[in-house]
Amino acid sequence: MKRTQIDAAWQGTAHCEDCGIRDLVLFADLTEPDFNLIHLPIDEIAFDTGATIYSAGGDGATLYTIRSGLVKLVQYLPDGTQRIVRLLKHGSTAGLEAILGQAYEHTAIALQPTQVCRIPRQVVERLSRETPRLHTQLMQRWHAALRQADDWLTELSTGKAPQRLARLILQLMECDGSVTLLSREDVGSMLGITTEHASRTVAEFKRSGVIVETGPNRYRINVDQLTSIAAAEG
């Protein structure tokens, strides 16, 4: 409830040919002439933590490439309960359903300061019509999303709370063996448990030394122990 207005800022118009993370993104396979087909500006936008990138039900006019940061996709049930169905990291594409002219199915919210490229739907449509090089990338994006969805279900919604949490932490782990955990509420919403239970389970992990707090909501991980918790028993 801070200044919820000034939470997104225009950063400039992208020059995709020179994109620093181009080999990661949707346009990875495009050749130089392909870029001439882009006739609408692709904007770079920065979002603060907590800012909404797009909302479920909003007409999908643009899709997004995450340049940096972390984004949650939230789905709401009729009764108001919410569930985080996916996390997007740098290189991921959000709002793919826009290409099909559909409304957004999720609400996308930044969990960290996040930079995105906003790609108008028409750009993708035109490229899709005129160059085959985008197809494979699009398929791979769909495939990656689907795979993540399936894994999310089997890994984070199956088994008891400690197992699920262990798997989540391993997923979030950075290469140096540490994590920045999310708010307890978000953790609960990912694992399908209550906020309180998420808090308790994290606390247990801390007490047993499986994770060690090194900063505000930041932990060093005991990978072996976590792996064995994730696998089966408590």
Added chain:
Amino acid sequence: MKRTQIDAAWQGTAHCEDCGIRDLVLFADLTEPDFNLIHLPIDEIAFDTGATIYSAGGDGATLYTIRSGLVKLVQYLPDGTQRIVRLLKHGSTAGLEAILGQAYEHTAIALQPTQVCRIPRQVVERLSRETPRLHTQLMQRWHAALRQADDWLTELSTGKAPQRLARLILQLMECDGSVTLLSREDVGSMLGITTEHASRTVAEFKRSGVIVETGPNRYRINVDQLTSIAAAEG
């Protein structure tokens, strides 16, 4: 454990132009000349209940269109527990990941006598290269799968067992207001609960008259009551 060998039977080679459910399937938008690009046979195959259509890890040489019947996609965790991640009905496409040259990610098993068309990966690749009319359909297939995966998570893995079961029954409901339920084990594996608990919850529904048994594992549904259970309380 009956004759597990003779559970699939070749039914003939399909003539897609004359397909009876063509407006439902992947090739819906193709025009007459497009069909000349199909240079490999598309076989029709029938599977008995319980037969495996393809297995996780198997190299994805073909994708499948479900013509009739019901198929479960099962995903296994390292520790052996399994989870049903999706159900496929007639018109659905299975094994889309084959187009990307990937191994199958799930095991597909027929839950009822099921007829499928087996489409060699090369056919889709060629059509995909030469006609744009397949693209939209492919996107829509990916999209439908992803949407189903997300809904599965929010509806069938969120809330208490009776809510989940109610939502499942409503999903399975046929137009005449009846359902053929699956084995208790499969129900449990879809809802993320044990077989016993699935059995108990179904039994409660029967006792309270929310569903009425009309045949072997077949029920007439009280839609209003089920809807209110699905929405919130018990």
Added chain:
DNA sequence: CGTGAAATTGAGCCTTGTCAAGACGAGTGG
């Protein structure tokens, strides 16, 4: 220093898992 949101903790209750026993049904062999 006060305020409010998030995190933690405790206690009791409800839900679900576990283990084990029995019931039912279909297929098999005598």
Added chain:
DNA sequence: CCACTCGTCTTGACAAGGCTCAATTTCACG
């Protein structure tokens, strides 16, 4: 035709896990 067998479904009793509600604590921010 009957007994036997095997798998699935059902049910019970108990234990464990997770939820609810409420009280505190912590911490960031004004």
